[in-house]
Amino acid sequence: MLSYVLIIDKRKELSVKYKKSIDDEQTSAVIARTLKDAVALVQESEPDLIIISDSIDEDLSSFCEKMRTLTYNTRPTIIALSKSADTSDRIKVLASGADDFLSEPVNIEEFKMRIKAHLRRDIESNLNNVTLLPNKKYVYKAIRRLLHSENKLAILLAGIENLDNYKSVYSDIAGDKLLQTFAAITKSALDANDFLGQLDDKNFVIITNPYSAEKMAAFLTFAFDTVTPKFYSEQDARRGYTLLDGDRKAGMRANFVSVLIGGILDNYESISGVDGLLEKLFAIKKIARIPSGSNYAIDRIKLTGENSVIIPEINRSVYISEPDEALALLLRTTLELQGYEICETLDNKPGIVILDSEDDMSGLKVCKDLKANLNFVNTKIIVTSTVHDKSAILNAGADLYLPKPYEISDLIRWIEFFFK
Numbered sequence: 299m300l301s302y303v304l305i306i307d308k309r310k311e312l313s314v315k316y317k318k319s320i321d322d323e324q325t326s327a328v329i330a331r332t333l334k335d336a337v338a339l340v341q342e343s344e345p346d347l348i349i350i351s352d353s354i355d356e357d358l359s360s361f362c363e364k365m366r367t368l369t370y371n372t373r374p375t376i377i378a379l380s381k382s383a384d385t386s387d388r389i390k391v392l393a394s395g396a397d398d399f400l401s402e403p404v405n406i407e408e409f410k411m412r413i414k415a416h417l418r419r420d421i422e423s424n425l426n427n428v429t430l431l432p433n434k435k436y437v438y439k440a441i442r443r444l445l446h447s448e449n450k451l452a453i454l455l456a457g458i459e460n461l462d463n464y465k466s467v468y469s470d471i472a473g474d475k476l477l478q479t480f481a482a483i484t485k486s487a488l489d490a491n492d493f494l495g496q497l498d499d500k501n502f503v504i505i506t507n508p509y510s511a512e513k514m515a516a517f518l519t520f521a522f523d524t525v526t527p528k529f530y531s532e533q534d535a536r537r538g539y540t541l542l543d544g545d546r547k548a549g550m551r552a553n554f555v556s557v558l559i560g561g562i563l564d565n566y567e568s569i570s571g572v573d574g575l576l577e578k579l580f581a582i583k584k585i586a587r588i589p590s591g592s593n594y595a596i597d598r599i600k601l602t603g604e605n606s607v608i609i610p611e612i613n614r615s616v617y618i619s620e621p622d623e624a625l626a627l628l629l630r631t632t633l634e635l636q637g638y639e640i641c642e643t644l645d646n647k648p649g650i651v652i653l654d655s656e657d658d659m660s661g662l663k664v665c666k667d668l669k670a671n672l673n674f675v676n677t678k679i680i681v682t683s684t685v686h687d688k689s690a691i692l693n694a695g696a697d698l699y700l701p702k703p704y705e706i707s708d709l710i711r712w713i714e715f716f717f718k
Contacts (some may be wrong), residue, residue, distance in 0.1 A: 301347070303320055303326070304328055304336065304345040304347070305330070305351075306330050306351060306354060307329065307350075307354070307379070308331055308332075308354060313329045314329070317329055319406050333356060343439075344374065344443075346417055347376075347416055347420070348374050350377070352381065352382070358396070359390050362394040372436065376398075377399075378391045378399045379402055380402065381402050383401040428478065429477055429496055431481055432495035434495075434497055437503045441576070445569070445572070453575070454559055454561040455497070456484070457557065458557055459556045460552060461500045463552035464476065464529070464555050472529065479529075484502065484504065487518065488504075488506070511596065512561070515559045518557060518592075519591075520592075522556070523592045526555055527554070530554065537693065538590075550697070550698045551697055559593075560581070560582030560595055560597075561595070562582070582595050582596075588675065589675055613648070614649055615639040615640070615646060615649050616640055616648055616649065616713065617646075617651045619653045619654055628706065633710070649676070650678050650713055650716055653682070654682050655685060657685065661683075662690065665681055665691075666695055669694075680713075680716075681700070682700045
């Protein structure tokens with residue numbers, strides 16, 4: 299991540315000298331001549347470190363106190379510069395909130411190393427424990443800078459799907475190894491000025507130039523799907539899915555982990571704030587979802603137009619295919635009382651299908667056809683059966699195998715689970 303330093307100094311020559319000593323591939327410094335400009339930059343971009351000189355028209359202690367009252371995701375390190383070498387002045391400024399005090403004139407090499415040390419400590423204290431990537435606080439800071447940047451930049455939100463199911467079967471340690479692998483794959487695709495951070499347990503944010511963003515998304519989805527089978531047992535890798543364990547989830551089919559990526563190239567005019575940008579990215583990422591495997595979707599202003607991405611409403615409709623008329627009526631009545639809409643035909647594209655396999659297992663053909671139909675990509679299929687052939691049912695594409703006889707309350711809990 300490119301560290302951002304704000305220098306507040308009225309003196310032209312010295313401030314430029316300090317800036318030149320700091321600027322490099324890892325750090326960018328900006329000079330503010332007035333306190334008004336400085337506060338505006340602090341609120342817009344949240345610098346990682348502030349260097350404040352006593353050349354300003356305000357007492358250093360007062361300024362440090364004001365900086366501490368502002369709201370930050372991560373409070374910047376404050377370094378005071380003063381011509382005074384008096385111990386009482388040092389103590390007063392440090393007690394007011396400064397993290398370091400340097401008396402001028404300073405050795406420029408020592409000055410540079412002190413700045414680098416403070417920046418290094420600040421970054422190391424805000425890393426994710428598993429991937430060692432910048433955490434949520436730094437991600438928010440990076441996005442805020444993106445929204446105020448004059449440069450055209452693209453942002454990608456990459457999320458690991460089915461990670462919780464993977465961890466429940468293979469352990470949290472295996473899940474951490476998988477996240478570390480994805481982080482390593484992503485780092486290999488980054489340029490020096492790109493940013494990679496971890497928003498939460500399974501979502502990553504990448505900021506890069508708009509010309510390489512789509513190629514990067516294509517590479518990440520391909521590379522992740524290539525290595526994914528190596529994280530599963532030979533049996534799971536051969537059949538292409540995992541069986542979940544435990545009383546509640548026994549018989550449930552879980553797809554392999556995959557990565558979904560939503561991206562915006564350089565159109566941020568209609569977006570208000572960090573949360574608004576993340577909300578749009580999550581919506582675009584949902585569009586990328588396919589029945590299995592990794593995929594990406596990119597919002598381009600020329601193709602999609604303004605405000606084209608919306609968050610779809612949850613489809614809470616259920617279709618029931620049950621040859622036992624009494625059981626079918628009971629299911630219908632119970633689900634309607636629970637507030638679910640019952641579809642009369644599959645033409646309405648229900649959110650959940652409850653499908654009986656029939657004694658001759660002919661219902662499995664219907665299950666396969668639905669899974670192969672892109673119109674039902676978001677539909678969950680619960681197959682009930684008196685023929686207890688779990689492998690055949692799950693291989694047909696069922697999301698859940700529920701052996702008969704079953705408790706209606708168990709079925710309702712599964713329906714609530716899938717809708718969530």
